[in-house]
Amino acid sequence: DIQLTQSPSFLSASVGDRVTITCRASPGTVGSLAWYQQKPGKAPKLLISSASTLQSGVPSRFSVSGSGTEFSLTISSLQPEDVASYYCQQLNTNPHFGGGTKVEVK
Amino acid sequence: EVQLVESGGGLVQPGGSLRLSCAASGFTFRSYAMSWVRQAPGKGLEWVSAVSGTGGSKYYSDSVKGRFTISRDNSKSTLSLQMNSLRAEDTAVYFCVKDQSLWFGIDAFDIWGQGTMVAVSS
Numbered sequence: 001d002i003q004l005t006q007s008p009s010f011l012s013a014s015v016g017d018r019v020t021i022t023c024r025a026s027p028g029t030v031g032s033l034a035w036y037q038q039k040p041g042k043a044p045k046l047l048i049s050s051a052s053t054l055q056s057g058v059p060s061r062f063s064v065s066g067s068g069t070e071f072s073l074t075i076s077s078l079q080p081e082d083v084a085s086y087y088c089q090q091l092n093t094n095p096h097f098g099g100g101t102k103v104e105v106k
Numbered sequence: 107e108v109q110l111v112e113s114g115g116g117l118v119q120p121g122g123s124l125r126l127s128c129a130a131s132g133f134t135f136r137s138y139a140m141s142w143v144r145q146a147p148g149k150g151l152e153w154v155s156a157v158s159g160t161g162g163s164k165y166y167s168d169s170v171k172g173r174f175t176i177s178r179d180n181s182k183s184t185l186s187l188q189m190n191s192l193r194a195e196d197t198a199v200y201f202c203v204k205d206q207s208l209w210f211g212i213d214a215f216d217i218w219g220q221g222t223m224v225a226v227s228s
Contacts, residue, residue: 001168034214036151043201043221044143044151049214087151093165093211095141097151 002028004088006098013078014106021073021101023088029068030090036097039084048073050091080105108132108217110202115222122192122226128185128202128219135183136160139205141215142176142187144198144224154200155187159208170196192226199223 005024013019023033032051036044046055052064061076075082083105088098114126126142141156155176156165164176175188185202199221206213 036215038151043218044215045218046214046216049206049216050212055216085150089151089153089214091212091214093156094167095153095156095211097153100150 001094001096002026002030002090004030004033004090004096004098006086006088006101008101009099010102010104012104012106015078015080017078019075019078019103021086021088021103023066023071023073023098025069025071025090030092032091033064033066033071034089034091035062035064035073036087036089037082037084038087038100044087047086075103078103078105108204110204110217110219112200112202112219112222115200115224117225117227118192119228120193120226123188123190124192124224126187126189126200126202126222126224130183130185130202130204133204133217135178136180137208139207139210140178140185141203141205141210142185143201143203143215143218144196145201145221146195146198149198152198156205156210157185158210163210165210189224192224194226197224197226 035048038044085100085102111129142154173191201221202219203215204217
């Protein structure tokens with residue numbers, strides 16, 4: 001099975017900062033990823049699906065890049081409402097999630 | 107409004123059984139694959155099981171294979187998860203999730219229920 005490793009597992013940044021979360025696949029490559037946001041006490045929410053499609057209502061400050069073994073989720077200007085845990089997920093018949101990245105605002 | 111509502115969680119002893127249900131509304135249920143995803147307290151997300159829109163294909167994670175059985179009733183827009191031989195490590199919130207595709211393994215999970223808690227303890 002291909003495992004996804006997210007880094008960092010925790011990050012603290014100021015409002016307005018650009019933050020990047022990395023998701024690395026090993027061993028081998030994955031065709032595409034999805035990204036989810038989970039706020040405390042809530043169910044996860046799909047942010048970005050395959051083909052880097054931003055879901056309806058998701059602010060354009062969220063973007064993704066990468067392919068193969070390394071993918072990234074970037075928040076171009078961190079906002080207080082972005083406090084959450086973020087998960088990547090490989091899109092195949094073993095749709096494992098990364099371990100998650102908890103984002104905090106300083 | 108698209109909605110998924112889980113039920114059936116609770117406290118069960120190790121080795122026991124529990125059946126989770128998920129009632130779907132607001133979309134054409136038979137047109138989408140469905141999954142169960144769980145989250146242990148304070149931990150990350152773990153995909154558990156999936157079924158294609160037709161119900162003809164079923165998938166399980168290694169951690170539950172042989173113990174859990176997924177099923178769906180497209181006439182009632184319901185998804186179920188029969189959990190047998192439960193272990194302490196199965197303790198988690200279980201989310202019912204809708205796939206973006208008829209077929210599992212192609213696309214992401216776009217709709218999530220609020221979750222139902224399963225606690226396995228003596």
